[in-house]
Amino acid sequence: MRQSGRDNGSTVGPHPPPEGAPALSVDNLRAYYLTHYFGVEREVRAVDDISLVVRRNEIYGLAGESSCGKTTFLKTVAAAVRPPLSVIGGSVQYAFLDRDLYALNPAKLSAIRWRRLSYITQGSMNVLNPVRRVRESFIDFAYRHMGLKRRPFFAAVNEHLQRLHLAASVLDAYPHELSGGMKQRVTIALATICRPEFIIADEPTTALDVIVQKDVLAMIREAQQQIGSSMLFVTHDMTVHANIADRLGIMYAGRLVEEAPTADIFANPKHPYTAHLVASLPRIGEQSRKESLSGAPPNLANPPSGCRFHPRCPLAMEVCREASPALTTLAPGRRVACYAASPLVKPSPTAERVAGATHRAERVGLVQ
Amino acid sequence: MLRILKDLFRYNREFSLGAILILLVVAISLASFLSPYPSGMQYVVPFDAPPSWDHPFGTNSRGQDVFWQLTFAIRNSLLFGTAVALLSRLIAIVVGLTSGYVGGMVDSVLMSINDTFVVFPPFPILVLVYFIFKDHMSWALLAVAMACLGWAYDARLIRSMALSLRTREFTTQSLFSGMSTGQILAEEHLPYVLPIVFATTMNNINWSIGLEVTLSVIGFTNIDTPTIGTMIYWANQHTALVAGVWWWIAFPVGLVIITFVGLYLLSVSMNEYIDPRSRLSGMGGAA
Amino acid sequence: MSGNLLEVERLTKRFAIGGLFGRGRFNAVDDVSFKVDAGQPQILAIIGESGSGKTTLARMILNTLAPTSGAIRFRGQDLLGVRGRKRRLDFMREVQPILQNPYEAFNPLKRVDRYLYASATRLAGAKSQKARDEAVNDALQKVGLSLTEVKGRFPHELSGGQLQRTAIARALISSPALIVADEPVSMVDASLRMSIVNLFGRLRDELRVSILYITHDLATAYYVSDRVIIIQKGKVVETGPAREVLIHPQHPYSVLLKESVLSPDDVGQGAWEGERPRPPSQTA
Numbered sequence: 001m002r003q004s005g006r007d008n009g010s011t012v013g014p015h016p017p018p019e020g021a022p023a024l025s026v027d028n029l030r031a032y033y034l035t036h037y038f039g040v041e042r043e044v045r046a047v048d049d050i051s052l053v054v055r056r057n058e059i060y061g062l063a064g065e066s067s068c069g070k071t072t073f074l075k076t077v078a079a080a081v082r083p084p085l086s087v088i089g090g091s092v093q094y095a096f097l098d099r100d101l102y103a104l105n106p107a108k109l110s111a112i113r114w115r116r117l118s119y120i121t122q123g124s125m126n127v128l129n130p131v132r133r134v135r136e137s138f139i140d141f142a143y144r145h146m147g148l149k150r151r152p153f154f155a156a157v158n159e160h161l162q163r164l165h166l167a168a169s170v171l172d173a174y175p176h177e178l179s180g181g182m183k184q185r186v187t188i189a190l191a192t193i194c195r196p197e198f199i200i201a202d203e204p205t206t207a208l209d210v211i212v213q214k215d216v217l218a219m220i221r222e223a224q225q226q227i228g229s230s231m232l233f234v235t236h237d238m239t240v241h242a243n244i245a246d247r248l249g250i251m252y253a254g255r256l257v258e259e260a261p262t263a264d265i266f267a268n269p270k271h272p273y274t275a276h277l278v279a280s281l282p283r284i285g286e287q288s289r290k291e292s293l294s295g296a297p298p299n300l301a302n303p304p305s306g307c308r309f310h311p312r313c314p315l316a317m318e319v320c321r322e323a324s325p326a327l328t329t330l331a332p333g334r335r336v337a338c339y340a341a342s343p344l345v346k347p348s349p350t351a352e353r354v355a356g357a358t359h360r361a362e363r364v365g366l367v368q
Numbered sequence: 369m370l371r372i373l374k375d376l377f378r379y380n381r382e383f384s385l386g387a388i389l390i391l392l393v394v395a396i397s398l399a400s401f402l403s404p405y406p407s408g409m410q411y412v413v414p415f416d417a418p419p420s421w422d423h424p425f426g427t428n429s430r431g432q433d434v435f436w437q438l439t440f441a442i443r444n445s446l447l448f449g450t451a452v453a454l455l456s457r458l459i460a461i462v463v464g465l466t467s468g469y470v471g472g473m474v475d476s477v478l479m480s481i482n483d484t485f486v487v488f489p490p491f492p493i494l495v496l497v498y499f500i501f502k503d504h505m506s507w508a509l510l511a512v513a514m515a516c517l518g519w520a521y522d523a524r525l526i527r528s529m530a531l532s533l534r535t536r537e538f539t540t541q542s543l544f545s546g547m548s549t550g551q552i553l554a555e556e557h558l559p560y561v562l563p564i565v566f567a568t569t570m571n572n573i574n575w576s577i578g579l580e581v582t583l584s585v586i587g588f589t590n591i592d593t594p595t596i597g598t599m600i601y602w603a604n605q606h607t608a609l610v611a612g613v614w615w616w617i618a619f620p621v622g623l624v625i626i627t628f629v630g631l632y633l634l635s636v637s638m639n640e641y642i643d644p645r646s647r648l649s650g651m652g653g654a655a
Numbered sequence: 656m657s658g659n660l661l662e663v664e665r666l667t668k669r670f671a672i673g674g675l676f677g678r679g680r681f682n683a684v685d686d687v688s689f690k691v692d693a694g695q696p697q698i699l700a701i702i703g704e705s706g707s708g709k710t711t712l713a714r715m716i717l718n719t720l721a722p723t724s725g726a727i728r729f730r731g732q733d734l735l736g737v738r739g740r741k742r743r744l745d746f747m748r749e750v751q752p753i754l755q756n757p758y759e760a761f762n763p764l765k766r767v768d769r770y771l772y773a774s775a776t777r778l779a780g781a782k783s784q785k786a787r788d789e790a791v792n793d794a795l796q797k798v799g800l801s802l803t804e805v806k807g808r809f810p811h812e813l814s815g816g817q818l819q820r821t822a823i824a825r826a827l828i829s830s831p832a833l834i835v836a837d838e839p840v841s842m843v844d845a846s847l848r849m850s851i852v853n854l855f856g857r858l859r860d861e862l863r864v865s866i867l868y869i870t871h872d873l874a875t876a877y878y879v880s881d882r883v884i885i886i887q888k889g890k891v892v893e894t895g896p897a898r899e900v901l902i903h904p905q906h907p908y909s910v911l912l913k914e915s916v917l918s919p920d921d922v923g924q925g926a927w928e929g930e931r932p933r934p935p936s937q938t939a
Contacts, residue, residue: 065844065845065846065847066815066844180705209704209705209871210704210871210873210912210915210916211704211911211912211915213915213917214915214917217917236844236845237845238845238919239917239918239919240917242917242918242919242920242921243917243921266919273846276846277845277846278919280845280846280848280849281845281874281919282849282852282874282875282877282878283874283918283919283920284873284874284877284901284902284913284916284918285877285901285902289853290849290852290853290878291849291853292846292847292848292849292850292853293846293847293850296813296814296816296817297814297844297846536759537754537755537756537759537760538759538760538761538762540717540719540752540754541752541754541760541761541762541770541822541825542762542770542773543719543747544717544747544751544752544774544826545770545771545773545774545777545778545825546744546747546773546774546776546777546778547773547777548740555765556762556765559762559764559765560764
């Protein structure tokens with residue numbers, strides 16, 4: 001199996017050692033949407049007690065279906081939190097910062113954006129100004145951050161484009177002259193020009209066609225390896241994760257339910273939800289019938305008790321209904337939150353407390 | 369709907385102030401039903417008496433009580449404005465929705481008519497209408513004429529919304545559920561344009577009352593119907609300001625300003641409420 | 656009387672593209688021909704990338720867009736003859752769409768059941784409230800839902816999977832012979848995707864409905880369809896039995912498409928390290 005070489009940490013080069021130094025540490029992060037509409041108070045627990053570490057020089061994949069909170073999680077680690085979203089608790093620590101992300105003042109925050117922390121999204125090609133040449137976008141976004149004179153700046157830009165196999169002539173094109181895949185490539189170049197320590201990618205290839213998607217993924221991978229940064233890569237598409245992520249975290253209903261090296265997730269998923277995600281992937285040339293999951297994803301404004309997956313889980317037991325399982329380390333680099341996966345998994349003390357606290361805030365009524 | 373209004377009243381200051389002003393104006397117009405003097409009657413009270421306990425807004429040179437005269441005038445002006453607005457909204461909705469949804473030839477024809485009306489200057493045309501009908505000029509006729517001139521801008525606005533509604537997937541769903549064109553327009557698309565229609569209604573009432581006042585002041589309407597405009601017309605005829613009968617002009621002008629401000633505030637707060645995103649999340653969509 | 660349910664013959668749709676100086680034209684659908692046999696229900700996958708003209712093709716088959724040239728015949732009758740309300744309703748009884756985005760497919764301001772009831776009344780001819788309830792409930796049962804789950808609900812109260820299944824149920828009320836599904840799973844989450852695709856298989860096998868499955872996803876097309884048509888820039892480049900075409904594609908474009916499909920079996924990073932460096936490319 002391919003992963004065996006990585007597990008004993010003997011690989012060199014771009015593959016990170018399993019115990020690489022953390023680039024991003026998230027501890028017990030909770031971020032809720034708190035809304036008041038005409039007096040009705042609502043609370044949506046989109047990120048509920050998530051802890052994870054992204055190591056230096058690795059791509060950490062985060063998978064989960066829509067409205068499982070993965071985009072909200074990205075917003076909180078990118079400090080892009082705006083009402084009605086608010087961070088309730090927990091910490092976000094980047095290795096390149098001397099303090100918690102939320103202890104920074106706005107000026108410091110905008111100084112690290114782009115320079116050290118970069119963001120690529122599904123619609124990020126929209127950052128290219130439609131009425132100006134691509135060159136101007138590079139000037140707008142990177143010139144100030146690079147602190148170079150005009151000539152060395154463009155020399156650096158050209159060198160960077162070359163590194164990513166983009167022709168220098170794209171600088172003279174208008175965005176509408178470029179295809180969707182090309183625009184996404186240009187934005188990736190734009191996002192990596194300052195050699196940021198950390199890159200956050202939110203479904204960067206979802207809007208692209210199949211043929212282009214593969215090339216863009218390859219480019220993201222290459223850019224990340226060349227500048228040696230760490231990346232948090234979010235998509236709902238498991239096949240994309242299989243092809244790009246070093247480690248994979250699976251989110252369900254605002255919680256992290258499993259985390260392991262990508263190959264382990266696909267070869268031996270522990271959580272029934274992960275197992276379902278992996279088993280339901282259709283493959284060309286394979287005839288077997290793919291079963292679908294019953295039920296619907298939970299409403300985060302009113303999630304089920306205990307393990308949030310239990311109403312749809314084929315292995316659900318009595319305890320699953322009562323108490324939420326803690327994300328437990330079963331082996332180095334392998335965490336699972338499922339009682340059925342191992343007897344080591346115990347109810348989560350923090351989650352219970354959270355559930356109790358939110359119960360009070362759950363009341364819906366007119367404020368006055 | 370009632371709850372929305374209640375919430376708007378409670379949380380939106382523009383709306384509450386506007387609503388209070390308009391309620392005040394409506395209350396004054398309703399008071400006309402209690403008037404001790406019929407509206408057309410002259411020489412029922414002493415001339416040119418300044419405001420007093422007996423005649424709170426004074427009396428005018430035609431022997432009428434200004435307060436009671438004003439209740440009739442504002443009632444007619446409001447009714448007039450509402451009639452014009454409703455009539456022109458109806459045309460705008462029908463033309464806009466049909467044009468946007470049906471498209472093709474229908475769209476081209478309707479929009480060229482629409483554009484013709486957009487460039488028509490309303491004021492000279494209304495003066496022309498007055499000269500054609502002269503003595504037959506009535507309240508209703510003027511309302512119809514103004515409605516015909518006041519729909520074109522909003523029909524274009526509604527059409528542009530209908531164009532995007534047509535490409536929404538639920539329109540295809542409705543079509544293939546066997547719904548008729550009329551049903552799709554009235555039940556699927558109309559709810560989307562209604563908030564905008566409400567907001568433009570307020571503006572349209574303002575526009576028509578203002579235009580009516582202008583026409584009346586120079587005497588190009590039926591001057592026997594008391595409206596805010598004709599009150600000012602008669603006051604001018606009797607050179608009220610020169611004669612020092614200021615209350616004959618000041619109270620109608622003050623009241624029409626209150627009406628304008630009230631309607632404007634309502635329209636502004638409606639605009640705020642229309643933003644469909646906040647509306648949808650208000651309806652309970654999670655995040 | 657031909658034995659074809661649907662016959663598309665040399666279908667072309669030309670669009671004018673704007674521009675201040677002269678008008679460009681391009682063929683969104685270019686000389687496309689295929690047939691769907693009436694005797695044997697089947698799932699026909701139409702595969703192409705965005706901009707390949709597959710949605711334009713779907714709209715023409717649904718008779719909401721007129722072709723520039725060529726013909727579409729449904730049960731031998733040219734769609735140009737489907738004019739007027741009565742004929743259109745007759746056509747809709749037989750041909751129904753399933754749309755791409757389940758969250759968009761129902762008016763967010765309206766209750767979901769109104770579409771179900773409208774179909775039952777106008778298309779299935781249910782007269783009484785009882786008959787309507789029955790028709791709607793029957794259709795919902797077929798997709799694994801029930802009337803009590805859907806009745807009186809607004810779209811935002813249902814999940815994406817429920818909405819998409821409700822949309823399929825609505826299409827089934829009039830017992831159509833053909834369903835045109837335009838990217839029905841591209842907006843549906845992974846865990847629900849297979850439930851929709853499996854449902855298509857059941858509709859074909861149990862209800863004998865033919866389905867035009869328009870998609871860019873080769874893996875699900877392989878999984879569920881009987882035949883495939885691969886289109887590139889409006890032109891059919893390859894057609895044939897699904898298994899054969901997708902395992903051994905002949906046309907260079909089909910080969911490229913297949914090679915571009917990411918496989919979950921490529922686990923382990925850097926799957927493409929051998930492919931680089933590529934020559935610098937500009938506008939694609």
